[in-house]
Amino acid sequence: xxxxxxxxxxxxxxxxxxxxxxxxxxxxxxxxxxxxxxxxxxxxxxxxxxxxxxxxxxxxxxxxxxxxxxxxxxxxxxxxxxxxxxxxxxxxxxxxxxxxxxxxxxxxxxxxxxxxxxxxxxxxxxxxxxxxxxxxxxxxxxxxxxxxxxxxxxxxxxxxxxxxxxxxxxxxxxxxxxxxxxxxxxxxxxxxxxxxxxxxxxxxxxxxxxxxxxxxxxxxxxxxxxxxxxxxxxxxxxxxxxxxxxxxxxxxxxxxxxxxxxxxxxxxxxxxxxxxxxxxxxxxxxxxxxxxxxxxxxxxxxxxxxxxxxxxxxxxxxxxxxxxxxxxxxxxxxxxxxxxxxxxxxxxxxxxxxxxxxxxxxxxxxxxxxxxxxxxxxxxxxxxxxxxxxxxxxxxxxxxxxxxxxxxxxxxxxxxxxxxxxxxxxxxxxxxxxxxxxxxxxxxxxxxxxxxxxxxxxxxxxxxxxxxxxxxxxxxxxxxxxxxxxxxxxxxxxxxxxxxxxxxxxxxxxxxxxxxxxxxxxxxxxxxxxxxxxxxxxxxxxxxxxxxxxxxxxxxxxxxxxxxxxxxxxxxxxxxx
Amino acid sequence: xxxxxxxxxxxxxxxxxxxxxxxxxxxxxxxxxxxxxxxxxxxxxxxxxxxxxxxxxxxxxxxxxxxxxxxxxxxxxxxxxxxxxxxxxxxxxxxxxxxxxxxxxxxxxxxxxxx
Numbered sequence: 001x002x003x004x005x006x007x008x009x010x011x012x013x014x015x016x017x018x019x020x021x022x023x024x025x026x027x028x029x030x031x032x033x034x035x036x037x038x039x040x041x042x043x044x045x046x047x048x049x050x051x052x053x054x055x056x057x058x059x060x061x062x063x064x065x066x067x068x069x070x071x072x073x074x075x076x077x078x079x080x081x082x083x084x085x086x087x088x089x090x091x092x093x094x095x096x097x098x099x100x101x102x103x104x105x106x107x108x109x110x111x112x113x114x115x116x117x118x119x120x121x122x123x124x125x126x127x128x129x130x131x132x133x134x135x136x137x138x139x140x141x142x143x144x145x146x147x148x149x150x151x152x153x154x155x156x157x158x159x160x161x162x163x164x165x166x167x168x169x170x171x172x173x174x175x176x177x178x179x180x181x182x183x184x185x186x187x188x189x190x191x192x193x194x195x196x197x198x199x200x201x202x203x204x205x206x207x208x209x210x211x212x213x214x215x216x217x218x219x220x221x222x223x224x225x226x227x228x229x230x231x232x233x234x235x236x237x238x239x240x241x242x243x244x245x246x247x248x249x250x251x252x253x254x255x256x257x258x259x260x261x262x263x264x265x266x267x268x269x270x271x272x273x274x275x276x277x278x279x280x281x282x283x284x285x286x287x288x289x290x291x292x293x294x295x296x297x298x299x300x301x302x303x304x305x306x307x308x309x310x311x312x313x314x315x316x317x318x319x320x321x322x323x324x325x326x327x328x329x330x331x332x333x334x335x336x337x338x339x340x341x342x343x344x345x346x347x348x349x350x351x352x353x354x355x356x357x358x359x360x361x362x363x364x365x366x367x368x369x370x371x372x373x374x375x376x377x378x379x380x381x382x383x384x385x386x387x388x389x390x391x392x393x394x395x396x397x398x399x400x401x402x403x404x405x406x407x408x409x410x411x412x413x414x415x416x417x418x419x420x421x422x423x424x425x426x427x428x429x430x431x432x433x434x435x436x437x438x439x440x441x442x443x444x445x446x447x448x449x450x451x452x453x454x455x456x457x458x459x460x461x462x463x464x465x466x467x468x469x470x471x472x473x474x475x476x477x478x479x480x481x482x483x484x485x486x487x488x489x490x491x492x493x494x495x496x497x498x499x500x501x502x503x504x505x506x507x508x509x510x511x512x513x514x515x516x517x518x519x520x521x522x523x524x525x526x527x528x529x530x531x532x533x534x535x536x537x538x539x540x541x542x543x544x545x546x547x548x549x550x551x552x553x554x555x556x557x558x559x560x561x562x563x564x565x566x567x568x569x570x571x572x573x574x575x576x577x
Numbered sequence: 578x579x580x581x582x583x584x585x586x587x588x589x590x591x592x593x594x595x596x597x598x599x600x601x602x603x604x605x606x607x608x609x610x611x612x613x614x615x616x617x618x619x620x621x622x623x624x625x626x627x628x629x630x631x632x633x634x635x636x637x638x639x640x641x642x643x644x645x646x647x648x649x650x651x652x653x654x655x656x657x658x659x660x661x662x663x664x665x666x667x668x669x670x671x672x673x674x675x676x677x678x679x680x681x682x683x684x685x686x687x688x689x690x691x692x
């Protein structure tokens with residue numbers, strides 16, 4: 001309430017107080033709107049110094065620890081420097097006071113070079129001590145008035161809130177940036193996994209991995225060692241001074257999966273190249289890759305998050321490389337299958353087709369090849385004297401080697417057929433050639449015979465082949481054609497092969513077969529077809545044509561094995577009319 | 578082929594690479610080859626003008642990392658200019674501005690090579 005007699009005084013007081021209010025309002029707006037603590041502090045100091053005409057002042061900011069303060073801002077002549085961190089032991093109770101005179105803590109005041117009648121204003125939020133605004137002696141050397149104290153206190157409260165806010169804002173910005181970085185990391189991983197998916201070249205994968213690492217981690221030194229089937233070598237690198245020896249590579253594989261190179265080790269390569277961190281990469285629990293990285297450009301140590309990222313990216317690259325191995329294997333397998341298919345076609349082409357006819361005989365022959373290329377063979381060749389050679393053979397093993405050997409035999413047969421030499425003599429020669437030209441573990445069971453030009457006789461040599469069976473009317477058991485000698489290729493001919501002759505009779509049925517017939521397996525793999533079943537089946541069908549007999553046997557075998565075939569089945573049936 | 582291209586220009590004694598499109602794992606090797614051939618030709622003052630660069634992935638950044646020290650040790654530098662905000666943000670996130678001169682305009686880079 002104003003009274004008329006002190007009107008002029010109260011008028012000037014009111015003007016003063018309005019001015020202060022406006023300053024307070026403007027300052028507070030400016031401070032609160034600022035998101036920069038540095039700006040806030042600088043203004044707080046300048047405004048208060050200007051307002052109170054104080055030539056010296058500073059702002060101390062508490063450094064988390066109780067007694068360490070940074071001189072955040074300092075104005076006026078003072079030996080202390082801005083940015084300096086000093087230890088100041090403020091009495092505990094001073095931290096709870098909103099303002100106090102420097103005279104109460106003379107030692108500290110002197111240390112800060114503030115002089116007599118200086119004032120300390122506590123910068124604090126409701127639960128946090130931030131620091132002090134320290135104002136030195138006024139130009140007038142007077143103590144601050146109650147009014148001035150109040151005004152500055154108000155300003156410090158507003159400033160404290162502004163500082164706390166801007167700190168929070170900065171913290172948020174930092175968190176945001178960290179989040180951005182995380183998002184970027186994830187994005188990189190995702191993108192690389194897509195990129196890797198399209199790559200089949202290991203060099204390209206390793207190179208991409210390298211560049212992604214360099215860019216993402218901001219590093220210059222990098223290497224990636226890979227264990228490919230026991231051979232460990234560097235597949236990508238950047239910024240290395242030298243290459244590691246095999247011993248050093250081995251040492252790296254033996255270190256921990258995450259190894260900080262400042263720890264003890266005795267791998268000189270790591271020190272020579274300033275490698276800071278090694279990451280071991282595992283595939284199915286086996287360490288097959290090691291990644292080494294130098295210091296990041298910011299010289300900071302690798303954080304746990306960065307290590308995680310390195311591991312993720314490394315594993316991604318490793319998996320992609322593993323994938324290319326599988327792909328290569330698949331391509332290789334496909335290529336082999338194609339080759340086998342080709343070999344099979346060639347092999348089939350070596351067998352006579354169609355089966356020639358021989359006057360006075362009814363002849364049928366077939367080769368049912370299994371999935372793989374087998375070594376079964378049969379042939380029917382005319383001789384210049386009007387006779388006919390019948391041959392059946394089984395080369396040991398399967399696949400391309402077996403079919404090559406078979407092709408060899410086929411060409412020998414055709415070369416020998418026009419020459420007039422004895423069957424046994426020719427067998428001697430074939431054996432010697434095969435023995436000389438093939439490895440010791442390759443043999444051929446071979447049977448051949450010649451139907452004489454008049455069709456009455458059959459001279460044969462059996463070189464270790466399953467005995468062909470001759471069924472004759474009125475005889476219970478078949479005659480087995482067993483005369484001959486050892487299988488072909490086992491040893492050079494020491495004892496000449498013997499031949500034998502059978503006289504044909506009308507109605508004779510001569511059956512040639514390979515072990516694919518008798519060794520056909522039952523579905524449980526516990527039983528073979530065996531010659532008893534074959535004999536029984538043949539006997540039951542002797543009245544049919546040679547083709548009917550042959551088909552009956554094949555059907556019987558297929559029924560026995562439920563159609564599962566492991567070996568070539570070759571069968572030749574000759575019926576004498 | 579991805580949308581990425583590099584053209585080399587020569588201005589005063591500075592080689593300028595204009596890179597356009599997307600620089601990622603698949604296209605990083607183009608940039609690598611371009612930088613390599615500049616180094617082979619002993620042209621160590623290099624400006625990479627990124628005005629046409631729409632996107633950059635870590636592998637692209639990695640190429641810069643792999644060559645900066647070599648170029649600097651030979652008395653040159655690689656300066657980057659004319660980036661759009663999105664591209665700059667990636668460089669910034671990974672901390673590139675502390676290592677590389679990243680400038681607004683190509684002209685500034687040319688000037689700074691003169692000094």
